[in-house]
Amino acid sequence: MEVKLQTLPKQVAGVLARRIATGGIPAGQGLSEQQILQEFGVSRAVAREALKILASLDMIEIAQGRRVVLRPAEEWDYLSPLLIDWLPPEQIRELLAEAHATRIIIEPAITAIAAKHMTKESLERLGTLLAAMSATEDNPDGYLRLDLDFHMEICRAAQNRILDRFMYSSRWWQAASRRISNQMPHALPSATEMHRAIYEALVARDAKRAEEAMRRHLKATTAVGLPHKD
Amino acid sequence: MEVKLQTLPKQVAGVLARRIATGGIPAGQGLSEQQILQEFGVSRAVAREALKILASLDMIEIAQGRRVVLRPAEEWDYLSPLLIDWLPPEQIRELLAEAHATRIIIEPAITAIAAKHMTKESLERLGTLLAAMSATEDNPDGYLRLDLDFHMEICRAAQNRILDRFMYSSRWWQAASRRISNQMPHALPSATEMHRAIYEALVARDAKRAEEAMRRHLKATTAVGLPHKD
DNA sequence: CCTATAAGCTTATCAGACAAGTTGATGTTA
DNA sequence: TAACATCAACTTGTCTGATAAGCTTATAGG
Numbered sequence: 001m002e003v004k005l006q007t008l009p010k011q012v013a014g015v016l017a018r019r020i021a022t023g024g025i026p027a028g029q030g031l032s033e034q035q036i037l038q039e040f041g042v043s044r045a046v047a048r049e050a051l052k053i054l055a056s057l058d059m060i061e062i063a064q065g066r067r068v069v070l071r072p073a074e075e076w077d078y079l080s081p082l083l084i085d086w087l088p089p090e091q092i093r094e095l096l097a098e099a100h101a102t103r104i105i106i107e108p109a110i111t112a113i114a115a116k117h118m119t120k121e122s123l124e125r126l127g128t129l130l131a132a133m134s135a136t137e138d139n140p141d142g143y144l145r146l147d148l149d150f151h152m153e154i155c156r157a158a159q160n161r162i163l164d165r166f167m168y169s170s171r172w173w174q175a176a177s178r179r180i181s182n183q184m185p186h187a188l189p190s191a192t193e194m195h196r197a198i199y200e201a202l203v204a205r206d207a208k209r210a211e212e213a214m215r216r217h218l219k220a221t222t223a224v225g226l227p228h229k230d
Numbered sequence: 231m232e233v234k235l236q237t238l239p240k241q242v243a244g245v246l247a248r249r250i251a252t253g254g255i256p257a258g259q260g261l262s263e264q265q266i267l268q269e270f271g272v273s274r275a276v277a278r279e280a281l282k283i284l285a286s287l288d289m290i291e292i293a294q295g296r297r298v299v300l301r302p303a304e305e306w307d308y309l310s311p312l313l314i315d316w317l318p319p320e321q322i323r324e325l326l327a328e329a330h331a332t333r334i335i336i337e338p339a340i341t342a343i344a345a346k347h348m349t350k351e352s353l354e355r356l357g358t359l360l361a362a363m364s365a366t367e368d369n370p371d372g373y374l375r376l377d378l379d380f381h382m383e384i385c386r387a388a389q390n391r392i393l394d395r396f397m398y399s400s401r402w403w404q405a406a407s408r409r410i411s412n413q414m415p416h417a418l419p420s421a422t423e424m425h426r427a428i429y430e431a432l433v434a435r436d437a438k439r440a441e442e443a444m445r446r447h448l449k450a451t452t453a454v455g456l457p458h459k460d
Numbered sequence: 461c462c463t464a465t466a467a468g469c470t471t472a473t474c475a476g477a478c479a480a481g482t483t484g485a486t487g488t489t490a
Numbered sequence: 491t492a493a494c495a496t497c498a499a500c501t502t503g504t505c506t507g508a509t510a511a512g513c514t515t516a517t518a519g520g
Contacts, residue, residue, distance in 0.1 A: 008472075008473070009472095032500090032502090033501080033502070034500095034501085042473085042474090043474045044474090044475085044476095045275065045472090045473065045475095046472090046473065046474085048502085052279070052282065056286050062502075063481085063482090063502075064480070064481050064482080064501075064502045064503055065480075065481035065482035065483080065500085065501055065503095066481080066482060066501070066502080067482090067483095067500085067501060067502085068501090074391070074394070075395075075398065077395060078391045078392055078394075079309070079392065079395050079396065079399070095391060098390045098391055098392045098393070099392045101390060102390060102393050102396075105335075105336060105339040105340075105393075106335060106336065109335040110335075113331075156304070160328045160331060160332060161325060161328055162308055162309065162325065162328045162332045162400060162403070163328070163331075163332050163335075164304070164308075165305075165307060165308045165309050166309065166332075166396055168305060170392060237503075238504070239503095239504095262469095262470070262471090263470080263471070272504080272505090273504055273505045273506070274505085274506085274507095275503090275504065275505075276504065276505085278471085292471075293471075293512085293513090294470075294471045294472060294511070294512050294513080295469085295470055295471060295472095295512035295513035296470070296471080296512085296513060297470060297471085297513090297514095298471090
């Protein structure tokens with residue numbers, strides 16, 4: 001009996017994506033529904049959906065009449081969680097560093113904006129999250145979830161859907177990255193303290209201080225176990 | 231004879247998206263392939279692909295056995311160019327402001343990083359673009375393309391694929407937004423001057439000055455014809 | 461009242477066909 | 491020979507109808 005981990009088109013797309021990422025498919029050659037359907041023994045519908053997935057990541061380009069062509073790797077959708085599973089480890093490591101560098105740019109700025117917009121309800125939720133974190137320091141997985149929620153709550157408060165979506169996208173990278181840095185001993189209690197500093201600055205609606213606290217928090221996470229980038 | 235503007239699933243997805251965005255579909259009710267296929271008179275394959283598109287924007291959630299359900303608007307993929315065509319004008323205006331606010335946060339920081347990494351080739355391309363802009367000030371559409379390329383070239387130089395992708399995504403919002411601000415008289419010559427200031431700071435590899443020049447440029451664009459946000 | 465089974469939804473996958481667009485070869489004409 | 495028109499082969503787009511697999515709900519049994 002077959003074990004069904006994912007939908008069939010996704011599995012096929014995964015195999016193809018890995019092959020493309022490692023240069024297993026000559027750029028000039030491209031793909032075709034026929035090939036896929038023969039190689040994987042799936043129906044045309046599945047082959048088509050698999051290609052649609054890759055197209056949504058900007059890895060390939062589909063057009064009627066023309067054979068499917070590969071697109072330059074510089075323009076792939078690195079914000080998609082799918083690529084985290086499909087890219088080779090070396091690239092993942094690089095991308096993690098880039099994601100973290102990005103957070104250091106964006107999140108302090110977000111925090112400064114959020115400080116001005118903070119509602120009482122939002123502050124309450126942050127307080128609750130903080131308490132929960134403090135009580136979950138022996139459980140890295142649970143802590144990670146709370147941590148992400150804490151950061152998302154701040155982002156939500158900045159009331160910018162574009163930024164919000166970006167943070168939401170890079171959430172997957174954060175998760176992967178955080179899983180590394182939180183393995184360090186005492187990383188969690190120390191993280192809680194830093195979150196508390198951010199929280200208190202937000203309560204005081206002190207944009208500058210909140211921004212700085214967030215920056216300190218993120219830079220501290222950089223130091224631990226992650227390749228540095230800028 | 232039918233005029234084919236887009237692929238069929240995309241058209242269907244567009245109609246559905248607009249309906250969802252304007253609250254035309256009760257949240258509790260959801261959708262089903264059957265409904266779509268009957269209402270639009272398309273095949274099931276097309277109905278399915280249309281739903282897949284909406285799912286890729288996180289507007290709906292598809293799972294085998296369960297009827298399709300709507301997802302909260304806060305988590306839609308506002309980075310996708312598709313939504314630009316599908317959301318109602320009021321929302322678009324708000325989102326344009328948010329996109330611009332985002333740029334003011336990110337691009338100066340990118341520029342500072344880029345200043346350190348600038349290669350001779352990249353600087354050359356920027357110089358070429360700048361000259362072209364100077365010669366295209368009477369052609370808003372052509373100018374827009376050069377302008378976007380100029381900013382993307384800088385972003386590319388920062389060597390951060392996550393940020394790069396984000397800028398690439400928000401390119402569509404930029405295009406829409408720029409189309410507004412460039413209509414102002416003398417906007418183009420003035421823009422060229424500001425781009426030149428950025429370029430010269432980059433040539434000098436002066437990160438601080440480049441960052442500040444970029445910030446001035448973006449804030450100047452804010453003032454013109456766009457609702458202000460933060 | 462609770463549980464287990466089954467019927468009827470829904471989405472997932474398959475198969476085969478035709479339509480429509482692109483490409484490249486073929487052949488004709490200036 | 492060179493430019494152009496036509497057609498054949500290949501590719502993606504769409505349609506139809508059927509079966510598999512997962513979920514929900516109602517029903518029958520304990």
